[in-house]
Amino acid sequence: xxxxxxxxxxxxxxxxxxxxxxxxxxxxxxxxxxxxxxxxxxxxxxxxxxxxxxxxxxxxxxxxxxxxxxxxxxxxxxxxxxxxxxxxxxxxxxxxxxxxxxxxxxxxxxxxxxxxxxxxxxxxxxxxxxxxxxxxxxxxxxxxxxxxxxxxxxxxxxxxxxxxxxxxxxxxxxxxxxxxxxxxxxxxxxxxxxxxxxxxxxxxxxxxxxxxxxxxxxxxxxxxxxxxxxxxxxxxxxxxxxxxxxxxxxxxxxxxxxxxxxxxxxxxxxxxxxxxxxxxxxxxxxxxxxxxxxxxxxxxxxxxxxxxxxxxxxxxxxxxxxxxxxxxxxxxxxxxxxxxxxxxxxxxxxxxxxxxxxxxxxxxxxxxxxxxxxxxxxxxxxxxxxxxxxxxxxxxxxxxxxxxxxxxxxxxxxxxxxxxxxxxxxxxxxxxxxxxxxxxxxxxxxxxxxxxxxxxxxxxxxxxxxxxxxxxxxxxxxxxxxxxxxxxxxxxxxxxxxxxxxxxxxxxxxxxxxxxxxxxxxxxxxxxxxxxxxxxxxxxxxxxxxxxxxxxxxxxxxxxxxxxxxxxxxxxxxxxxxxxxxxxxxxxxxxxxxxxxxxxxxxxxxxxxxxxxxxxxxxxxxxxxxxxxxxxxxxxxxxxxxxxxxxxxxxxxxxxxxxxxxxxxxxxxxxxxxxxxxxxxxxxxxxxxxxxxxxxxxxxxxxxxxxxxxxxxxxxxxxxxxxxxxxxxxxxxxxxxxxxxxxxxxxxxxxxxxxxxxxxxxxxxxxxxxxxxxxxxxxxxxxxxxxxxxxxxxxxxxxxxxxxxxxxxxxxxxxxxx
Numbered sequence: 100x101x102x103x104x105x106x107x108x109x110x111x112x113x114x115x116x117x118x119x120x121x122x123x124x125x126x127x128x129x130x131x132x133x134x135x136x137x138x139x140x141x142x143x144x145x146x147x148x149x150x151x152x153x154x155x156x157x158x159x160x161x162x163x164x165x166x167x168x169x170x171x172x173x174x175x176x177x178x179x180x181x182x183x184x185x186x187x188x189x190x191x192x193x194x195x196x197x198x199x200x201x202x203x204x205x206x207x208x209x210x211x212x213x214x215x216x217x218x219x220x221x222x223x224x225x226x227x228x229x230x231x232x233x234x235x236x237x238x239x240x241x242x243x244x245x246x247x248x249x250x251x252x253x254x255x256x257x258x259x260x261x262x263x264x265x266x267x268x269x270x271x272x273x274x275x276x277x278x279x280x281x282x283x284x285x286x287x288x289x290x291x292x293x294x295x296x297x298x299x300x301x302x303x304x305x306x307x308x309x310x311x312x313x314x315x316x317x318x319x320x321x322x323x324x325x326x327x328x329x330x331x332x333x334x335x336x337x338x339x340x341x342x343x344x345x346x347x348x349x350x351x352x353x354x355x356x357x358x359x360x361x362x363x364x365x366x367x368x369x370x371x372x373x374x375x376x377x378x379x380x381x382x383x384x385x386x387x388x389x390x391x392x393x394x395x396x397x398x399x400x401x402x403x404x405x406x407x408x409x410x411x412x413x414x415x416x417x418x419x420x421x422x423x424x425x426x427x428x429x430x431x432x433x434x435x436x437x438x439x440x441x442x443x444x445x446x447x448x449x450x451x452x453x454x455x456x457x458x459x460x461x462x463x464x465x466x467x468x469x470x471x472x473x474x475x476x477x478x479x480x481x482x483x484x485x486x487x488x489x490x491x492x493x494x495x496x497x498x499x500x501x502x503x504x505x506x507x508x509x510x511x512x513x514x515x516x517x518x519x520x521x522x523x524x525x526x527x528x529x530x531x532x533x534x535x536x537x538x539x540x541x542x543x544x545x546x547x548x549x550x551x552x553x554x555x556x557x558x559x560x561x562x563x564x565x566x567x568x569x570x571x572x573x574x575x576x577x578x579x580x581x582x583x584x585x586x587x588x589x590x591x592x593x594x595x596x597x598x599x600x601x602x603x604x605x606x607x608x609x610x611x612x613x614x615x616x617x618x619x620x621x622x623x624x625x626x627x628x629x630x631x632x633x634x635x636x637x638x639x640x641x642x643x644x645x646x647x648x649x650x651x652x653x654x655x656x657x658x659x660x661x662x663x664x665x666x667x668x669x670x671x672x673x674x675x676x677x678x679x680x681x682x683x684x685x686x687x688x689x690x691x692x693x694x695x696x697x698x699x700x701x702x703x704x705x706x707x708x709x710x711x712x713x714x715x716x717x718x719x720x721x722x723x724x725x726x727x728x729x730x731x732x733x734x735x736x737x738x739x740x741x742x743x744x745x746x747x748x749x750x751x752x753x754x755x756x757x758x759x760x761x762x763x764x765x766x767x768x769x770x771x772x773x774x775x776x777x778x779x780x781x782x783x784x785x786x787x788x789x790x791x792x793x794x795x796x797x798x799x800x801x802x803x804x805x806x807x808x809x810x811x812x813x814x815x816x817x818x819x820x821x822x823x824x825x826x827x828x829x830x831x832x833x834x835x836x837x838x839x840x841x842x843x844x845x846x847x848x849x850x851x852x853x854x855x856x857x858x859x860x861x862x863x864x865x866x867x868x869x870x871x872x873x874x875x876x877x878x879x880x881x882x883x884x885x886x887x888x889x890x891x892x893x894x895x896x897x898x899x900x901x902x903x904x905x906x907x908x909x910x911x912x913x914x915x916x917x
Contacts, residue, residue, distance in 0.1 A: 127155040194478040194552025203623035205694030217737040224282035236820040260332025273326035280545035291491030299442040306480035338397035339384035354382035361453040416467030428452035481555035489566035493531030496573035501805025502832040523572040525798020529750035536734035585898025612712035615719030656695040663688035720762035728755035743811035746800035835890035
């Protein structure tokens with residue numbers, strides 16, 4: 100009995116030490132003290148003490164540990180570790196890790212999360228959004244842009260250039276705005292709620308392109324010449340990366356240049372240059388945004404130096420250069436037609452085009468460094484552009500669908516009161532809150548100087564997918580209103596453009612199945628990258644430190660996952676009291692479970708996990724949803740924890756954690772080693788899957804907030820363009836919403852009078868006049884209902900055209916018959 104008690108005490112002590120992540124030496128000492136007490140005081144068999152002593156000596160004496168344990172493991176690890184290409188290594192090295200590292204730790208520090216500054220606009224940035232950006236939105240007519248002009252109007256182009264929209268990220272010393280990343284994203288969001296084509300036009304020069312690359316890597320001469328011209332809109336930039344044969348595998352681009360000597364004419368000055376060192380370049384690119392109208396072409400290509408004119412390597416590597424589009428041999432100007440969107444996008448190509456070496460971005464010193472340059476800049480741009488447009492789509496869907504669901508009625512009831520529509524509205528509001536929160540937190544990282552490559556993948560995939568869901572729900576609620584295309588339809592053009600966002604800047608399938616966890620596991624895990632680098636450098640000492648740390652980390656997360664699952668994380672100290680306290684505890688629990696499953700996947704599948712994309716995708720989903728849940732809590736905290744927003748944050752967090760649980764379930768259900776999966780399930784879900792999706796009433800409260808003017812609704816759609824115009828398809832919604840709400844009581848009185856037989860007229864307008872004549876309504880009520888019905892009709896009307904589907908009728912509202 101004494102032995103059993105001692106063993107039980109040791110097991111409990113081991114578990115407690117693992118849970119608390121005590122150092123190896125301290126754990127060893129405490130375990131040996133407990134074993135010594137059981138042996139020499141309680142009379143237990145000494146074999147257990149000496150066995151534990153032997154293990155402790157081996158684990159704590161590094162030379163002995165390397166001989167017996169980590170040395171042999173090092174040899175095995177080097178053999179089974181798949182080789183890493185140069186592009187893979189550069190992608191892993193590029194960018195930084197941030198809050199994603201905490202989520203991977205299994206023990207996130209929420210004090211650190213809440214110490215991050217709240218993103219705010221400066222007075223200058225706020226003035227730009229309320230001034231030039233507001234004016235630009237007023238100038239935009241998306242129907243005219245997409246259906247008639249197939250381009251922005253000349254007036255809009257001039258306004259964009261003259262007001263510095265193309266130079267928001269360029270430093271003031273070069274004539275740019277030098278806005279924060281947060282401001283840049285908010286400008287794009289506001290424009291995108293008015294016109295996707297205009298938003299893309301503005302965002303591309305401020306995202307992955309010559310401006311960003313020049314500021315980080317350009318020579319002084321390149322910066323001094325191009326940046327002021329880009330800031331003023333005198334140059335229109337584009338960047339050519341994608342080729343017909345290399346899309347997702349950007350590192351496999353076939354476009355190439357050969358170092359040689361040659362001659363060229365500089366069209367900027369008219370000067371002829373003979374026998375200069377340069378590159379003879381051949382390429383074929385496609386999907387290049389702003390390409391058809393660009394004056395300066397950024398180009399990524401593989402560079403070769405067979406004659407060793409600049410070094411000793413034949414294969415120099417991916418290189419980036421800037422080429423004026425009027426340069427001899429450059430073919431550019433033709434257009435693609437992406438999803439009926441009409442932002443400028445098209446192919447370009449050239450054959451044996453000679454460019455001087457000083458057109459390489461950064462000059463000759465930066466040849467071969469193009470892939471690293473691109474990956475680092477992409478980690479910034481992917482946090483801003485498409486996520487901002489996704490947020491814009493969510494805000495537009497929430498604002499318009501909530502209002503429409505209150506204005507549109509059937510069976511004498513606003514359609515938003517029907518539970519099916521109510522459910523869709525709840526999702527629209529909840530997903531919009533998730534998207535906005537996720538991007539806000541990532542923008543905070545950017546403005547703190549981080550380049551969060553893993554978070555950029557999370558944002559790109561999950562924001563665009565949530566955008567797809569919100570627009571689909573909005574289309575369903577609007578029904579025929581959204582199906583019939585015309586100037587009054589504010590959803591259809593965005594709906595048609597969804598595949599563009601899903602496809603570009605890393606296709607979503609690839610991003611989810613390979614990039615998020617594939618990059619996250621290596622960059623965010625506290626030990627995996629150390630192990631890989633030790634193996635590649637043949638450094639046994641570094642490998643030994645990393646492996647011992649990794650083993651302790653894995654054991655700790657296994658214990659933590661089980662205990663937190665067993666107790667429902669109820670004993671975890673939450674950084675916040677009140678309605679979100681349990682949310683924080685649940686995140687700690689799922690973070691530990693995720694870290695345990697990540698190590699389980701890497702430990703049992705090794706390098707083959709790289710090719711098991713379905714499992715890798717689910718691990719990525721776990722990390723992503725943990726990030727989204729914490730971002731929602733951070734947003735709620737930064738907003739002052741308003742009571743009216745509790746349904747939104749609750750829906751956002753509970754949905755993210757439920758999705759995280761589903762990803763864990765899918766991972767365990769499909770792990771190829773069924774015994775290991777069975778054991779792991781008992782650790783992660785000792786009582787089964789206990790996390791529930793948000794209750795229906797939570798979505799209903801969100802829906803109610805979207806269907807009436809209120810502070811919660813205003814916060815959700817902040818930085819959306821809201822036209823104050825009754826004759827605008829979006830602007831009329833607010834007027835109609837307020838008018839309908841103000842007259843709901845009068846309309847109820849009229850319906851009751853009709854049921855009771857007091858009103859005999861056939862049409863609504865005649866019944867209204869009859870009610871006035873009978874004294875059932877006052878003159879003020881009559882006028883209010885008349886106006887509300889007129890505005891309501893303006894909202895629910897759809898466009899009709901002549902027989903050739905041209906010339907929409909702007910006066911259709913006046914064709915009231917009944």
